Amino acid sequence: MAAPAKAQPTAKEWNKDVVGWNLGNQFECSAPGQDGESMAIGMADNSIKAETAWGNPVVTKKTIKAVKEAGFNAVRIPIRWQCHITNPTAMSIDKAWLARVKEVVNWCLSNDLKVIINTHHDKWLEGRPTNQYKDENNQKLALLWLNIASEFANYDYRVAFAGTNEVHIKDNWGKPEAENLAVQNSYNQTFVDVVRATGGNNAKRHLLVQTYVCNPDFGINNGDFIVPTDIEGNGNDYMSVEFHYYTPWDYAGECKYNFWGEPYKAKGEASPNDEKTMSEFFDKVVSTWSNQGLGVVIGEWGVTDRQKSGQTDLIHENMTYYCHFLVCEAKKRGFSTFIWDNNSFGSGSEHFGIFDRNAGMKVKAPWVLQGILDGKK
Known part of the structure; x- marks a missing residue:
């Protein structure tokens, strides 16, 4: 994928009007x-089969084309690398796995979709953000990203890299210690440098x-978050801060409440977090x-x-409303958004x-897609 003649866009330009989709539970699976x-x-036995290890079929051209045709313009591809390392000393990556990742990235680009690739569920990195492992992990992270970045160095500006994922002490998603925050900041700087x-x-x-x-x-x-120092001349122009936003969790994730937003407070018990909460928080992100x-x-x-019996249609209508509001509010502030899709259907969490x-x-889930596309307009 040769670079286009035009200059690399800034991060803000890259994110503008991006409404993306996550290829979830696919390339970030553990190997069988x-x-x-x-x-x-x-390397684990049959590591190339990690793509289907969590019950999903292999990704095809049709998969990516369908995402494009539905109205998305970018794809985030979460990737676990640790079970595809052929030489742990050099953090060398299995050529077959790299080829497969590139194949899917190329399908995205051929559909003119922007792409994010990351390190995702690399547990040696994500689960040990402590001083005990800080130096060792930064060394491994540098070698891993040296290998990934070298493979994709000639790919054009549509491909973006994300250094880490949800780094946290195992089984503890709560408030971190200063040590944990410092380790995450060091990961970010190592990633940018290499x-x-x-x-x-x-x-x-x-x-x-x-x-964190x-x-x-x-x-x-x-x-808590320290912006990494980029190379001279770049400033902050080519970096974005990434966060995840299943907020409010009592509505979006755990289903404590079936409703969200001012118009739905009369329909049933709704989350105390509403449009004002989201808008004010997004404004704080901007500032x-x-x-x-x-x-x-x-x-x-x-x-x-x-x-919920007798209310499912109304609940889905409310989900449309939530998706529309989030995408619209994010878009008008210049944030890109990537909806999580894990190919799991039913009622309840996850x-x-x-x-x-x-x-x-x-x-x-047409009610979700409708909200996203309405918010994109």
Whole structure:
């Protein structure tokens, strides 16, 4: 994929009007026979089959084309690398796995979709943000991104890199210690340094750096998040801050409430967080990061499905309303958004499916898609 003649866009330009989709539970799976929480680095038997290890079919051209035709203009591809490492000392990546990742990235580009690739569920990195492992992990992270960035150095500006994912102490999603925050900040700086050092289009590649556990609350307050130093001449122009936004969790994730938003408070018990809460928070993101020249990427967001006898249609209508409001508010502030789709359908937590990958990408949550597309307008 040769670079286009035009200059690399800034991060803000890259994010403008981007309404994206996550290829969830696909390339970030653990390899067959490997514990999903394993810290082990190295090839597992049949690691190339990791793509289908969590029950999804292989990604095809049709998968990506369907996403484009539905109205999305970008794809985030979460990727676990640890079970595809052929030489742990050099963090070398299995050529077959790299070829497969490139194949799907190329399908996205051929549909003129922007792409984000990251490190996702690399447990040695995500699960040990402590001083004990800080130096070791930064060394491994540098080698890993040296290998990834070198492979993609000639890819054009549509491909962006994200250094980490939801880094947190295992089983603890709560408030971090200062030590944990400092380790996440060190990961971000290592990532930026090594990608820039590979040159080519990577010198001005759009790079995404993350708040601790991708929770914006652990980045936006009290100086918890330190903006990495980019190479001379770049400033903050080619970096975005990424956070995830399943907010409010009591509505979007755990289904404590079936309704959200002022117009629906009379329909049933609704989350105390509403439109004002979201808008004010997004404004705080602008004043904290956008006003420093940084882009903003909501790398994951979503609202899980739920059904209730006699109210399912109204609940789905409310989900449309939530999706529309979030995408619209994010878009007008210049944030890119990437809806989480894990191909899981049903009622209750973790049912974020939109396209049924086992049924030719049939849309099974049209109420979610409608809200996103209405918000995109």
